[in-house]
Amino acid sequence: MRIISSAFDDKSAIPTKYTCEGEDISPPLTFENIPQEAKSLALIVDDPDAPGGTFVHWVVYDIDPHTVKIPENQPNSSTILKGAKQGTNDFPKIGYGGPCPPNGEHRYFFKLYALDVMLDLDPSLTKLQLLKHMQRHIIAQSILIGTYQKRVKRGFFSFLF
Numbered sequence: 365m366r367i368i369s370s371a372f373d374d375k376s377a378i379p380t381k382y383t384c385e386g387e388d389i390s391p392p393l394t395f396e397n398i399p400q401e402a403k404s405l406a407l408i409v410d411d412p413d414a415p416g417g418t419f420v421h422w423v424v425y426d427i428d429p430h431t432v433k434i435p436e437n438q439p440n441s442s443t444i445l446k447g448a449k450q451g452t453n454d455f456p457k458i459g460y461g462g463p464c465p466p467n468g469e470h471r472y473f474f475k476l477y478a479l480d481v482m483l484d485l486d487p488s489l490t491k492l493q494l495l496k497h498m499q500r501h502i503i504a505q506s507i508l509i510g511t512y513q514k515r516v517k518r519g520f521f522s523f524l525f
Contacts, residue, residue, distance in 0.1 A: 365504040366396040367407075367476040371436070378472060378510035382436075384464030385514060389437040390422065395476060399504050402429035402478035406498060408491055411463065413470040420491045421472065422460045423451025425498075426483055442487035449487040451494055458488055463512035471509055478504040 371391040372378050380386040395405065409422035424434075427448040438444050440459030455461040463472055479501045489497070 365398055365476065365478055365506045367474055367506045367508045368394050368396070369474070369508060369510070370394065372510050375509050376511065378463055378512045380515070383462040383512055386462070387437075388460075388462040390434070390460035390462075391510075392436040393434040393474065393508075395432050398429050398432075399478050401480060401503060404479045404482045405429055405431065406477040406479060406483075406494060407434075408475045408477075408494070409460075409472060410475075410491065411465070411470050411472050413465070413468075415466060420454040421462065422453055423489060423491050423494055425449055425451065425485065425489065425494055429478065449485065449489075451487070451489040451491065463510075465512060465514060469511050469513035471511055474508040474510065476506045476508075477502050 369391050371382065382389060382391045405427035406425040407422065411419045411421060427445060431445060434445065438460060440457060442458055443449055450459050452458055453461045463470065477498060479498060480503050481501050483497050485497060
């Protein structure tokens with residue numbers, strides 16, 4: 365199984381468009397080689413480099429296993445993609461919240477899971493709630509890693525110090 369994006373390569377920079385400094389929209393994602401026995405897919409995007417511990421940016425579950433693409437700019441609504449459900453991120457809001465690191469370069473893990481069940485849960489679960497329900501149902505997983513560092517803004521006073 366594989367997750368890729370046409371917007372950025374694995375272990376490369378996420379374009380500003382998909383961050384808090386840009387349009388803050390979800391990037392396009394493509395799924396390949398989903399196991400035939402998969403009944404649903406789940407997606408978790410998080411930042412393990414956040415100062416307060418891992419910060420969750422996106423939670424999506426009950427994705428139809430025949431889904432091969434998530435187009436960019438998914439709405440921040442409780443359901444997307446013909447019934448997939450979005451959970452609550454750490455901003456806290458439903459849907460995608462883009463990279464917005466307070467300092468330095470951070471890594472963003474786009475984790476795709478193939479599950480042997482359709483969870484059929486209500487929208488708005490947190491990452492931890494989803495992981496609890498996914499236990500013992502993960503049959504494959506794949507990770508795409510993107511990086512982001514805020515642009516440095518230089519003002520007049522930055523040259524004085």
